[in-house]
Structure formats: structure tokens, C-alpha cells
Amino acid sequence: MKFLVYTLLTFGLLHSSISFANEDNMLIFRKLKALQKQGISQSETYQYADTEQLKQCVELSGPFREEAKQLQDFIKKSNDVIFRMPAYQAADLAFQCVYCSEQAISYCEKMDKYLARTEKAIK
Numbered sequence: 001m002k003f004l005v006y007t008l009l010t011f012g013l014l015h016s017s018i019s020f021a022n023e024d025n026m027l028i029f030r031k032l033k034a035l036q037k038q039g040i041s042q043s044e045t046y047q048y049a050d051t052e053q054l055k056q057c058v059e060l061s062g063p064f065r066e067e068a069k070q071l072q073d074f075i076k077k078s079n080d081v082i083f084r085m086p087a088y089q090a091a092d093l094a095f096q097c098v099y100c101s102e103q104a105i106s107y108c109e110k111m112d113k114y115l116a117r118t119e120k121a122i123k
Contacts, residue, residue, distance in 0.1 A: 022122060025080065025122045028075060028087055029119055032087065035064060039064075039094070075087045075091055082121045086121060090115050
């Protein structure tokens with residue numbers, strides 16, 4: 001009887017831990033999608049050849065680059081390898097995506113593959 005209770009408690013704790021992990025992973029996924037959207041918006045808004053626009057972009061995009069770095073650090077700590085690998089790649093690309101350069105949009109586009117893999121890992 002004690003074994004049954006212990007087993008049920010262990011399963012309950014494991015299940016709740018997985019639920020919390022999936023919620024965290026889904027939040028990370030949403031943040032990565034938002035960074036991708038931000039990078040695309042920046043690429044459409046700013047002309048990087050114009051020094052004034054470039055300065056403005058760099059000034060305004062700092063918090064987004066910082067968020068991408070923080071996501072990388074958080075993702076590295078995940079025990080879920082199937083989630084961690086594509087999510088980390090997407091976060092790395094997200095940093096480049098919001099970086100205010102002519103090539104930034106290509107990094108935003110490359111994120112699609114890793115975001116799809118990240119989403120698949122969550123489900």
C-alpha cells in the first residue's frame with residue numbers, strides 16, 4: 001500500500017514538473033517569435049546605410065538583444081535536450097535578427113526552421 005501511495009505521489013510530482021517545464025518552454029517559444037517579429041519590423045523600418053537611422057536602431061534595439069542573450073542563458077539550463085537544441089539555435093539567431101545590420105533579415109528568416117523544431121519539441 002505504501003509503495004502505491006509513493007508511486008502515485010512520485011508520478012504526480014513528475015507530471016506537475018513536466019507541466020511547468022512545458023509552460024516555461026512555451027513562454028520561451030513565444031518570446032523567440034516576438035524577437036523574430038521585432039527583427040523583421042526593424043529591417044522594414046530602418047535604412048542601415050543612413051547613419052542616423054542606424055544609430056536610432058541600435059539605441060532602440062539594445063533591450064531586444066539583451067533579451068535574446070538572456071533567453072540563451074535560460075535555455076542552456078534546460079534539462080530537456082529535445083527542446084534545448086533548437087530553442088538555443090533560435091535564440092542565437094534572434095540576437096542576430098535584432099542586431100541592426102543589412103544581414104539581420106536573413107537571420108530572422110533562418111529562425112523559422114528552429115522555431116518549428118522548438119514548437120514540435122513542446123508538443
